[in-house]
Amino acid sequence: MAHFDVLIVGGGAAGFFTAINAATFNPALSIGILERGKGVLSKVKVSGGGRCNVTHAEFIPKELVRNYPRGHKELLGPFHSFMTGDTIGWFADRGIELKTEEDGRMFPVTNDSQTIIDCFLNEAKHLGIQILTGQPVKNIEKLDNQWSVQSTKQTFTCNQLVITTGSNPKMWDILQKLGHNLIDAVPSLFTFNITDTRIKNLAGLSNYSEVKIENLNLESEGPLLITHWGMSGPGILKLSAWAARELNQLDYQFSIFVNWVPGFTTESIREELQNCKQNSPKQRVMKYSQFKIPKRLWIQLAKAAGIQEDLAWANISNLQLDNFSLQLTKAKFKVNGKSTFKDEFVTAGGVSLKEIDFKNFRSKKYENLYLAGEVLNIDAVTGGFNFQNAWTGAYLAAKAIAEH
Known part of the structure; x- marks a missing residue:
């Protein structure tokens, strides 16, 4: 002994x-x-x-x-x-x-x-x-x-x-x-498993974003990384830590809202999009991304808003502007499970x-x-x-x- x-x-x-x-x-x-x-x-x-x-x-x-x-x-x-x-x-x-x-x-x-x-x-x-x-x-x-x-x-x-x-x-x-x-x-630090056409083929793309969990008073802000299986990055990982017990009770089946343009509300981004329509009427909506959003993500969000590839700002309808504003500030994603963060x-x-x-x-x-x-x-x-x-x-x- x-x-x-x-x-x-x-x-x-x-x-x-x-x-x-x-x-x-x-x-x-x-x-x-x-x-x-x-x-x-x-x-x-x-x-x-x-x-x-x-x-x-x-x-x-x-x-x-x-x-x-x-x-x-x-x-x-x-x-x-x-x-x-x-x-x-x-x-x-x-x-x-x-x-x-x-x-x-x-x-x-x-x-x-x-x-x-x-x-x-x-x-x-x-x-x-x-x-x-x-x-x-x-x-x-x-x-x-x-x-x-x-x-x-x-x-x-x-x-x-x-x-x-x-x-x-x-x-x-x-x-x-x-x-x-x-x-x-x-589990505390984990990534979100998401299958969604808006982020398909965008693995490796990162954007500073706000993320909120639907029906929970929990949110975080930080770089959001799109992965092959969904979303990761500091913004997601912080949220997973703070919501660890609540998400466990939900068996990791929940929805999140992503604001790709932190600091903007749906209403204020709508005004900015209206300005684009007035100031660049002949320019195609998908040709140049706005608000420092990566172009590939901008295109996917525009498509989700019902905007055609060759549509010019002058021809965008009010309904499309409304939908695009929501995609930029309150994009809803369904989470189906989690993945361990690295090792x-x-x-x-x-x-x-x-x-x-x-x-x-x-x-x-x-x-x-x-x-x-x-x-x-x-x-x-x-x-x-x-x-x-x-x-x-x-x-x-x-x-x-x-x-x-």
Whole structure:
């Protein structure tokens, strides 16, 4: 039976960040990481298309929390203690420079997630942290002031236990047996499956748009990407995160309204189209797109409004203007199902946030149990925000562990 001062179950981002910081704060601690698979940091490896989207360039806590459909209230305090700037500094201290892209996402300048993985592995080795792979945990028991953690291979004991297993159903079952309340998991970041002639053969086309879900008071704004199976992009992914539970209840059968010209209403765009009719009467409607809409999309929306290919602005009827205005500002699409966003599967669900002390991410039920990352009912939109939650929770847990 092996004993550690601190045992971390989950060899992902939050697990390594907790271990490294705890060992840095208190070098006297014996620390072990248990990982059920053969390797560690697999999610870091695929993040950001293999580049690792480390965090997001948002430096105001009140603005940062707006990107968390679940956990935004609870993370406000922790972000005042450790957030984006601290993450950048932490990696910089270890020789890793991050860069910011136009959309705010931050990556290592190497554009390679292996840079982050190597940093963690080197730090763990330097600090004497033991990494034990191929150790699926099957049971956890509280023994007086210690914990007994039983894997399929052996039993470990520890003084302080950290759970960073993400949305692992087996670990959620174990935590539930320990008395924690679990919020059922549902997919959070996903794309919309749509079959519609208006977007057929337009895969790869992107347009900044507003998207609303019919009969739900939920909407988002951002780049909308047309794909072979429907719609994706930040505008869709943000909406999927905020509406995760409602869309699950609808079995992913619902309708959306797309405004391809954000800032315009149906009435105001109608006036603009009328101006086109007056100012360019001889020009064919489909010859030049307006309002910076990609031409191929403009043509499809015009066709959907009943406008013929050779029709000039002078000959467009009031009914066609009305229909075109609706296609531009309130285009309705039927969604039939969802698809996972790349390899980055994120769920809404986990340990109830009411049972966590967010000053240190310690369980309110056990003094020497800490939980960080997506094992909690916290999730974010795409863009590096889920990792920032992991860094923040792991850092504060590590600090508390070292001072315990």
